[in-house]
Structures are given as structure tokens and as C-alpha cells.
Amino acid sequence: MLFQRIQRPLFALMALCSPLAWGTEHCITYQQEGSVHISKIDLNCPNLELIGSEKSDNGLSVSAFAQKYHAEVAINANFYWKDFTPIGLVMHNHKRWSKYGDTKARTIFACDKQNRCLIEDKGKVTPVNGKWRFALSGWQWFNAKSGKFECAVGDNIGCRQDIFTAKHPRTLLGLDEKNNWLYLVVVEGRQFTARGMNLDELAELASRLGLTKAINLDGGGSAVMVRKGQRVSALPLFQGDERQIANHFGVKMK
Numbered sequence: 148m149l150f151q152r153i154q155r156p157l158f159a160l161m162a163l164c165s166p167l168a169w170g171t172e173h174c175i176t177y178q179q180e181g182s183v184h185i186s187k188i189d190l191n192c193p194n195l196e197l198i199g200s201e202k203s204d205n206g207l208s209v210s211a212f213a214q215k216y217h218a219e220v221a222i223n224a225n226f227y228w229k230d231f232t233p234i235g236l237v238m239h240n241h242k243r244w245s246k247y248g249d250t251k252a253r254t255i256f257a258c259d260k261q262n263r264c265l266i267e268d269k270g271k272v273t274p275v276n277g278k279w280r281f282a283l284s285g286w287q288w289f290n291a292k293s294g295k296f297e298c299a300v301g302d303n304i305g306c307r308q309d310i311f312t313a314k315h316p317r318t319l320l321g322l323d324e325k326n327n328w329l330y331l332v333v334v335e336g337r338q339f340t341a342r343g344m345n346l347d348e349l350a351e352l353a354s355r356l357g358l359t360k361a362i363n364l365d366g367g368g369s370a371v372m373v374r375k376g377q378r379v380s381a382l383p384l385f386q387g388d389e390r391q392i393a394n395h396f397g398v399k400m401k
């Protein structure tokens with residue numbers, strides 16, 4: 148099982164999770180453990196800028212988005228329809244541009260211009276806050292107490308379909324207890340040597356990283372992490388190019 152293959156390195160990673168080990172003087176640090184790619188961001192770092200997609204970015208690949216904004220690290224974001232319409236709330240520069248708003252089945256990640264960030268609780272509909280500089284939406288919500296990803300009551304799709312219960316590539320975004328550290332995680336999958344993770348395995352990973360809030364973003368062939376202009380995560384077998392996707396998230400230094 149994939150998680151068994153990376154379990155020991157992740158224990159070692161947690162043991163080394165000190166400021167020196169992560170090199171937090173650089174604000175944005177990166178760690179690869181097998182097929183798992185982890186970027187850890189110090190939200191208190193000066194000159195740190197968090198970047199959400201604007202409407203004109205709709206349909207770009209993660210690499211193209213990262214290049215456009217000179218992002219140190221970038222990942223994919225919302226689930227979306229075939230016409231690149233993002234599912235759930237998306238905001239840029241304090242303005243909503245997505246067709247959909249927040250629903251009980253989706254979970255908002257939002258930050259203001261001081262990089263004060265939140266992940267809303269499961270099953271809530273949160274009014275748009277004018278102080279939010281940007282926002283994006285995930286689907287399943289990580290319950291740190293149960294150690295599981297959960298869906299809102301009445302969501303008959305999110306925690307039942309094969310795409311969530313079977314092993315697939317994954318993208319996760321999470322925060323620590325005091326909202327000082329932001330974690331971006333991409334898990335490779337659909338390969339001979341890396342099948343991916345199901346949501347229970349992804350939850351185990353979130354727990355081992357010490358996350359108290361996290362959301363599952365779009366995965367599968369959309370799951371991509373770009374670092375310093377280069378894609379560091381491998382694509383699924385037989386997928387030649389990165390997908391064009393609905394929206395993105397990135398981090399850069401001003």
C-alpha cells in the first residue's frame with residue numbers, strides 16, 4: 148500500500164519538523180517523501196504574497212499560472228466542470244468571479260491581505276467577507292478529532308463515489324492549529340509505482356503533518372505542484388501534459 152511505503156519517512160519528517168530543519172528563514176520550504184510533495188509556508192513571513200486566480204486565469208495549467216505570477220510554489224484548486232467553471236466560491240482582489248458561491252457541500256479557504264487565513268467548518272455556508280483578498284473552495288473537510296475527511300450532511304456524492312473512496316492522485320491544503328503554517332500537498336498516483344491515496348490515507352497524512360484544518364482539492368489528473376518554475380509532481384501514466392484547469396493557488400515573495 149502506498150501509505151505504508153511513505154509512512155516511515157513521514158515519521159522522520161515529523162521528528163525533524165523544527166524551524167531549522169524546514170529552513171523557515173526562506174519562508175517557503177519544500178519536502179518530497181516518495182510520491183508525496185509537501186510545501187510548507189510561514190504565514191508570518193514578511194513580503195510573503197498569497198495568490199489566487201483571477202478570472203482571466205481560467206483555463207491555464209498550473210505551470211502557466213506559476214509562470215504568469217512568478218510563484219515560488221503553485222497548485223491546482225477547485226473541482227470544476229468540463230467548461231472550466233469552478234465549483235464553489237472563488238475570489239480575487241476582494242471580488243467574487245465564480246458562478247457559484249459557498250454551499251454546505253463545499254469548504255472555503257480564504258485569506259486577507261495580511262495573510263490571515265481560515266478554513267471554514269464542515270457543512271457551513273459562510274457569508275463573503277469583504278476583507279478576504281482571495282478565496283477558493285475544496286470539497287471534503289478534515290476532522291482532526293476523528294482523523295477522517297468528512298462530507299456535509301446530505302452530500303450523497305462527496306464521500307461515496309469511487310473517485311473519493313479509491314486511490315487516486317490528491318491535492319490537499321491545510322493549516323496548523325494557530326494558523327501560522329500553511330501546507331500544500333500533492334500526492335502522485337495512477338502510476339505503476341504510485342497508485343495514489345484514498346481519503347482515509349490522505350487523512351492519515353494530514354494527521355501526521357499536524358494539521359488541524361484541511362480540505363481536499365481537485366485531484367486526479369489535475370493534481371500538480373510547481374516549484375520555482377518546474378513541475379515537481381509526476382503526472383498519471385499516459386497523461387502527456389498538464390491539464391488546463393479552472394483556478395489555481397500560489398505563493399511568492401514580493
